[in-house]
Amino acid sequence: MFLSYSSLLQRRIRPTRNRYVLFSRKQISLKHRKINLQSSLTEKVRNISTGTGEPSVFCYGGASAFGVEITRRFTEGGNGVVSVDSAEGSRECTESVCFPPGATCKAQVDIAVRTLEKSGLADHRFGLMVNASLGWTTGAIMDDNLFDSVDFMHRSNVETSLVLAKLASRFLAPGGLLVFMGSAVALTPTPDMIAYSLAKAAIHQLVMDLSGEVGRALPRNSSVIGLVPVVLDTPFHRAENNGCAGEDWTPCDIIAEKLWEWSNQLPSKRPKNGSLISVTTHAVDNQHGSKEQRTLFRTIKTDNFVQTNLL
Amino acid sequence: MFLSYSSLLQRRIRPTRNRYVLFSRKQISLKHRKINLQSSLTEKVRNISTGTGEPSVFCYGGASAFGVEITRRFTEGGNGVVSVDSAEGSRECTESVCFPPGATCKAQVDIAVRTLEKSGLADHRFGLMVNASLGWTTGAIMDDNLFDSVDFMHRSNVETSLVLAKLASRFLAPGGLLVFMGSAVALTPTPDMIAYSLAKAAIHQLVMDLSGEVGRALPRNSSVIGLVPVVLDTPFHRAENNGCAGEDWTPCDIIAEKLWEWSNQLPSKRPKNGSLISVTTHAVDNQHGSKEQRTLFRTIKTDNFVQTNLL
Numbered sequence: 001m002f003l004s005y006s007s008l009l010q011r012r013i014r015p016t017r018n019r020y021v022l023f024s025r026k027q028i029s030l031k032h033r034k035i036n037l038q039s040s041l042t043e044k045v046r047n048i049s050t051g052t053g054e055p056s057v058f059c060y061g062g063a064s065a066f067g068v069e070i071t072r073r074f075t076e077g078g079n080g081v082v083s084v085d086s087a088e089g090s091r092e093c094t095e096s097v098c099f100p101p102g103a104t105c106k107a108q109v110d111i112a113v114r115t116l117e118k119s120g121l122a123d124h125r126f127g128l129m130v131n132a133s134l135g136w137t138t139g140a141i142m143d144d145n146l147f148d149s150v151d152f153m154h155r156s157n158v159e160t161s162l163v164l165a166k167l168a169s170r171f172l173a174p175g176g177l178l179v180f181m182g183s184a185v186a187l188t189p190t191p192d193m194i195a196y197s198l199a200k201a202a203i204h205q206l207v208m209d210l211s212g213e214v215g216r217a218l219p220r221n222s223s224v225i226g227l228v229p230v231v232l233d234t235p236f237h238r239a240e241n242n243g244c245a246g247e248d249w250t251p252c253d254i255i256a257e258k259l260w261e262w263s264n265q266l267p268s269k270r271p272k273n274g275s276l277i278s279v280t281t282h283a284v285d286n287q288h289g290s291k292e293q294r295t296l297f298r299t300i301k302t303d304n305f306v307q308t309n310l311l
Numbered sequence: 312m313f314l315s316y317s318s319l320l321q322r323r324i325r326p327t328r329n330r331y332v333l334f335s336r337k338q339i340s341l342k343h344r345k346i347n348l349q350s351s352l353t354e355k356v357r358n359i360s361t362g363t364g365e366p367s368v369f370c371y372g373g374a375s376a377f378g379v380e381i382t383r384r385f386t387e388g389g390n391g392v393v394s395v396d397s398a399e400g401s402r403e404c405t406e407s408v409c410f411p412p413g414a415t416c417k418a419q420v421d422i423a424v425r426t427l428e429k430s431g432l433a434d435h436r437f438g439l440m441v442n443a444s445l446g447w448t449t450g451a452i453m454d455d456n457l458f459d460s461v462d463f464m465h466r467s468n469v470e471t472s473l474v475l476a477k478l479a480s481r482f483l484a485p486g487g488l489l490v491f492m493g494s495a496v497a498l499t500p501t502p503d504m505i506a507y508s509l510a511k512a513a514i515h516q517l518v519m520d521l522s523g524e525v526g527r528a529l530p531r532n533s534s535v536i537g538l539v540p541v542v543l544d545t546p547f548h549r550a551e552n553n554g555c556a557g558e559d560w561t562p563c564d565i566i567a568e569k570l571w572e573w574s575n576q577l578p579s580k581r582p583k584n585g586s587l588i589s590v591t592t593h594a595v596d597n598q599h600g601s602k603e604q605r606t607l608f609r610t611i612k613t614d615n616f617v618q619t620n621l622l
Contacts, residue, residue, distance in 0.1 A: 213502045
């Protein structure tokens with residue numbers, strides 16, 4: 001969500017596989033102030049979806065580094081991906097809905113709904129809906145711009161997640177997977193990332209709250225989960241770190257691969273509804289005497305209402 | 312913060328004990344568009360503070376039902392209380408700084424700092440600084456006004472807490488106590504209180520973050536804690552509940568009493584820096600065969616980064 005389209009183009013390695021997709025992607029962009037979905041595209045989405053079965057993917061923040069990786073992995077697997085973002089999603093997207101600058105949460109929901117309806121997808125349901133937008137900033141309580149940072153992180157993390165949640169209540173498939181991005185900083189004291197940690201703590205709570213909506217506002221057998229990485233390896237994070245990735249940073253394609261794996265498993269085999277799942281990467285020695293990265297996904301135990309000492 | 316001044320007047324039972332206090336309180340209100348603190352008041356604050364030792368109290372949300380109880384308890388004990396709110400604090404306040412409508416976070420900080428400086432309190436340090444504002448609302452993901460509710464809760468809970476935190480970095484005394492209001496709803500799935508639970512989860516994180524600032528942005532030996540009640544017994548909550556309090560609601564004066572107790576203990580005897588403290592009230596049978604309420608304060612164990620099952 002916070003990367004320019006040009007920077008995404010540089011990351012793109014695979015050619016677009018269908019000219020209708022490309023054409024239609026541009027036509028429906030709200031940047032161009034019209035919603036004019038080709039009927040050929042509508043057919044395309046349906047064909048992909050029905051041809052390979054669920055999931056088809058709805059990606060909020062499809063233009064982000066993480067969103068691009070998700071799009072790549074799922075289109076590679078034959079799934080249609082709808083990107084919804086303030087920038088255009090990658091070329092591989094089946095559809096890219098592009099919000100006009102400054103669109104409120106309510107406007108974003110309305111625009112996404114209207115676009116899908118006009119595309120003949122009013123009754124479509126997505127097997128995977130994920131928020132891939134990754135707003136991040138540092139800042140401690142003494143920082144002059146604390147309040148601006150809090151506002152920015154609230155908008156880019158909490159509000160985007162709520163927009164996705166609202167859309168999921170309409171478009172998530174029974175048995176579908178609804179994924180939010182938390183962070184390890186919201187599980188420990190992080191005085192130097194106040195704004196970011198507060199927003200991520202709210203997202204962890206949102207995962208818990210929404211888990212209680214399965215069978216109510218969210219369809220039966222669906223699962224709401226939160227991914228809790230330490231640092232994702234993105235161009236933006238590298239730019240903030242002298243161009244280098246840390247040894248413990250997790251490449252986005254590893255997470256996209258895990259989402260693909262979960263999406264193709266039965267709901268009973270996937271992470272439990274309401275789970276927060278830590279994503280940690282370590283450099284380990286391999287058989288050839290050199291280092292390689294290994295990423296672990298683990299459920300986080302959150303029985304944090306255990307009461308002990310009387311005061 | 313969200314009760315009208317008139318409703319607070321109805322709750323007021325004790326007469327103001329000092330005419331200087333009353334007089335000065337009106338003079339410094341920003342509602343009257345002037346900051347004109349009587350030097351007699353400045354002396355008064357200093358006398359109270361030095362006469363009885365720490366703590367003197369800084370109460371954000373001093374006009375709320377909870378703020379009024381805190382003010383009552385501490386002034387009764389001989390401590391000066393400064394109220395900072397969008398409405399005037401109770402008559403017992405030593406000072407009441409009243410924000411103009413719509414003041415941003417930064418403006419609130421600036422106004423509070425400027426007011427205290429003009430009152431000759433630039434170098435004053437408060438033993439207790441507490442956020443007594445209690446924004447609350449219900450609402451699930453399907454609610455039409457979800458985004459407005461999230462905005463309201465973010466402003467009334469998270470932003471007010473950040474304003475207090477910012478002021479604490481300047482005015483908290485070494486060994487002082489900085490108190491925020493969390494909620495039990497942010498420890499469990501509460502799909503019917505999305506906006507409220509997200510804001511309170513952020514406050515729990517803020518307590519953790521700020522605990523790491525003791526000895527840095529916050530003075531040595533100070534403690535940052537979060538109180539985690541179920542429901543507080545306030546006129547607003549009663550009005551939402553057919554005028555009645557629930558059996559498990561906690562009266563505000565019980566919490567004010569506990570804050571008084573902690574404020575008069577050595578830092579080593581108080582809740583540990585970074586603690587979340589559950590406040591639960593139960594109706595128990597007493598010796599006379601009738602029911603009475605009992606409130607327990609317990610530290611909440613928050614080792615929620617325990618990692619278990621590999622996925």
